[in-house]
Amino acid sequence: MIVIDRMIQQVRPDKWAELEKIDKKYNAVEGRLGFPPKKRYQCLTGSHEVYTLIVERQWASLAAMEATFEKALADPEHQALQKELLTSIIKSAHMELYMPLP
Numbered sequence: 444m445i446v447i448d449r450m451i452q453q454v455r456p457d458k459w460a461e462l463e464k465i466d467k468k469y470n471a472v473e474g475r476l477g478f479p480p481k482k483r484y485q486c487l488t489g490s491h492e493v494y495t496l497i498v499e500r501q502w503a504s505l506a507a508m509e510a511t512f513e514k515a516l517a518d519p520e521h522q523a524l525q526k527e528l529l530t531s532i533i534k535s536a537h538m539e540l541y542m543p544l545p
Contacts, residue, residue, distance in 0.1 A: 446505050447541040450498040451491065453534040462496070462532050465524060472521050476514050479503075494534075505540075 454462055466483075473481075479500050486495035502508040515521045529536070 444504055445543055446502045446508055447543065448500050448502065448508060449539045449541065450536060451539065452496045452498070452536040453492065454494045454496050455532060455534050456494050458532040462528075465528055465532065469524055469528075472518070472524060473515070476518060476521065477511050478515075 479502060482499045484497040484499075486493060486497070491497075502511075
């Protein structure tokens with residue numbers, strides 16, 4: 444069963460340039476750990492603030508997503524990036540999971 448995860452993050456207004464720098468590092472680490480490609484969106488209008496970043500990924504299964512996240516949580520380089528991101532760039536974040544309908 445395909446699963447789509449959507450991470451919704453509130454970026455601190457003055458941190459977008461820093462976010463782009465750290466995202467390049469994330470791409471390398473996540474590629475090494477087996478994350479699927481991501482799509483990134485910034486909200487222009489709607490129910491989220493303008494400083495909202497949405498990151499989406501499509502996974503082959505919930506098990507594949509779980510296994511990859513377990514590897515990431517155990518990886519020191521990923522842990523360091525996560526700490527940097529959450530302490531200085533991202534104000535808040537939450538994840539949603541979706542199942543495509545036929």
